[in-house]
Amino acid sequence: GAVVSQHPSWVICKSGTSVKIECRSLDFQATTMFWYRQFPKQSLMLMATSNEGSKATYEQGVEKDKFLINHASLTLSTLTVTSAHPEDSSFYICSAPWGGGSNEQFFGPGTRLTVL
Amino acid sequence: DAKTTQPNSMESNEEEPVHLPCNHSTISGTDYIHWYRQLPSQGPEYVIHGLTSNVNNRMASLAIAEDRKSSTLILHRATLRDAAVYYCILRRGGGNSGNTPLVFGKGTRLSVIA
Numbered sequence: 001g002a003v004v005s006q007h008p009s010w011v012i013c014k015s016g017t018s019v020k021i022e023c024r025s026l027d028f029q030a031t032t033m034f035w036y037r038q039f040p041k042q043s044l045m046l047m048a049t050s051n052e053g054s055k056a057t058y059e060q061g062v063e064k065d066k067f068l069i070n071h072a073s074l075t076l077s078t079l080t081v082t083s084a085h086p087e088d089s090s091f092y093i094c095s096a097p098w099g100g101g102s103n104e105q106f107f108g109p110g111t112r113l114t115v116l
Numbered sequence: 117d118a119k120t121t122q123p124n125s126m127e128s129n130e131e132e133p134v135h136l137p138c139n140h141s142t143i144s145g146t147d148y149i150h151w152y153r154q155l156p157s158q159g160p161e162y163v164i165h166g167l168t169s170n171v172n173n174r175m176a177s178l179a180i181a182e183d184r185k186s187s188t189l190i191l192h193r194a195t196l197r198d199a200a201v202y203y204c205i206l207r208r209g210g211g212n213s214g215n216t217p218l219v220f221g222k223g224t225r226l227s228v229i230a
Contacts, residue, residue: 107159
């Protein structure tokens with residue numbers, strides 16, 4: 001199946017710093033990617049839809065100025081957590097839909113962010 | 117997207133079949149039933165999906181009720197590696213539906229006992 005990678009797999013940063021997370025579709029092109037956040041023992045929550053060549057669409061309650069999304073190419077979307085705080089510590093997961101008429105989505109392995 | 121209801125947790129013995137139920141009484145005619153699972157500390161992975169007929173693949177089988185208001189994911193022989201949270205998700209089909217996000221509920225946490 002198709003592969004989606006994320007980098008880094010984990011990151012620890014100090015409060016107030018910014019962290020960039022990359023999501024890549026390795027063997028297919030994705031004009032759309034999705035970013036989710038997952039807190040411990042909870043389900044995945046959709047944060048935003050990343051669109052190649054246009055602005056991201058954010059879910060209600062997600063601060064677009066804090067979570068900057070850039071879909072630079074057909075295989076890369078980045079999520080930058082700006083001025084991170086301890087409450088931003090979470091597991092961030094991206095996904096990309098597989099084209100060709102399939103409804104299947106492929107998820108990255110996730111990035112665990114810990115803000116001290 | 118219509119809502120799904122799943123048990124919070126289930127337990128199975130290794131090597132035995134597991135039936136994971138999902139209720140979706142408000143399903144619409146164009147909703148596909150998708151199952152994904154999430155192993156610990158990993159992103160979700162696709163398991164199976166269907167519309168009306170039962171489906172089989174190398175990972176599992178999906179049994180869909182005739183009225184489509186419920187479905188059951190069947191793992192034929194549970195292994196320790198099947199321990200995960202299983203999510204039943206409805207997704208509208210047709211058109212550009214592939215570019216819509218999946219909306220996750222709480223899922224069922226499956227424990228497999230050796």
